[in-house]
Amino acid sequence: MAVFNKLDNVEDLYEIGEVLGSGHFGQVREVRERATGAHWAGKFLKIRKCASSRLGMERKNVEREVEVLQALQHPNIMALKDVFESRAEVVLVLELISGGELFDFIAEKENLTESEAIEFMKQILLGVGFMHSKQIGHFDLKPENIMLSAKMAPNTDIKIIDFGLAHRFQPGEEYKCMSGTPQYIPPEVINYEPLSTAVDMWSIGVITYILLSGMSPFQGDTDEETLRNIIALNYKFDDHHFSMTSAMAKDFIQKLLVKDQNERITAQECLQHPWIKPL
Numbered sequence: 001m002a003v004f005n006k007l008d009n010v011e012d013l014y015e016i017g018e019v020l021g022s023g024h025f026g027q028v029r030e031v032r033e034r035a036t037g038a039h040w041a042g043k044f045l046k047i048r049k050c051a052s053s054r055l056g057m058e059r060k061n062v063e064r065e066v067e068v069l070q071a072l073q074h075p076n077i078m079a080l081k082d083v084f085e086s087r088a089e090v091v092l093v094l095e096l097i098s099g100g101e102l103f104d105f106i107a108e109k110e111n112l113t114e115s116e117a118i119e120f121m122k123q124i125l126l127g128v129g130f131m132h133s134k135q136i137g138h139f140d141l142k143p144e145n146i147m148l149s150a151k152m153a154p155n156t157d158i159k160i161i162d163f164g165l166a167h168r169f170q171p172g173e174e175y176k177c178m179s180g181t182p183q184y185i186p187p188e189v190i191n192y193e194p195l196s197t198a199v200d201m202w203s204i205g206v207i208t209y210i211l212l213s214g215m216s217p218f219q220g221d222t223d224e225e226t227l228r229n230i231i232a233l234n235y236k237f238d239d240h241h242f243s244m245t246s247a248m249a250k251d252f253i254q255k256l257l258v259k260d261q262n263e264r265i266t267a268q269e270c271l272q273h274p275w276i277k278p279l
């Protein structure tokens with residue numbers, strides 16, 4: 001069992017600020033390090049007191065997220081600075097990313113130009129390619145988990161966050177998991193088949209489709225309809241949203257939204273695709 005820095009009261013070291021986000025796990029709050037004045041993001045995770053409890057997170061899941069983050073130092077992946085544990089809480093001290101979610105950036109602009117989308121995709125692929133080179137799959141890639149380092153700066157950096165569903169593959173391991181967000185999950189997750197890092201490549205195909213059109217390729221009126229659309233590979237490049245989109249961009253998406261995970265292109269192959277890296 002991993003041992004984190006014991007700290008009865010994280011407020012001895014950090015001034016706790018505004019809530020930045022919350023979820024099943026707990027809260028993310030801005031924190032200010034008293035010793036240096038530096039600002040960070042504190043992810044406050046309630047830990048289950050006993051196995052039968054439904055409140056809070058299982059400690060082993062927190063340990064897995066910390067192990068994954070400790071293996072991932074990359075400019076396009078949020079950095080983990082420190083981990084503290086008090087009575088029933090673990091606090092991850094994370095790099096503060098103040099440019100907001102890619103999701104909101106798209107919402108404000110409806111959709112991006114291809115050159116804007118390419119710049120974002122390059123950085124996402126660099127971060128995901130690094131993760132995959134360490135045999136780590138994110139398994140919850142979506143615009144809400146892709147943040148911008150600075151608001152609207154011309155050269156804002158992409159930061160991939162939230163590794164709560166991430167998994168580090170051991171050699172020869174068979175891993176199955178029925179979680180993620182319906183719009184972004186591939187057929188093999190729905191069919192409860194053995195998974196690989198190719199799960200993330202499907203999600204990248206969905207994200208690229210959204211960046212270029214503002215529409216979600218498989219979104220139905222209900223989650224069940226969305227899942228049916230995914231299994232049936234029921235998506236299209238409708239003229240209304242894709243009439244100005246290049247054939248290369250569509251080819252890039254088509255090579256990712258492939259039902260057979262072994263046939264899907266990898267992050268490294270994406271970075272060599274002519275849409276991303278023109279000849």
Ligand SMILES: Cc1ccc2c(c1)c1c3c(c(C)cc1n2CCCN)C(=O)NC3=O
Pocket residue numbers: 020021022028041043078094095096097098099100101144145161162
């Ligand atoms: C300014 C701001 C606003 C909301 C934030 C964050 C920062 C944020 C951050 C992180 C996470 C995991 C979630 C976060 N959220 C929650 C929403 C993420 N989808 C993080 O790791 N660093 C952040 O700054």
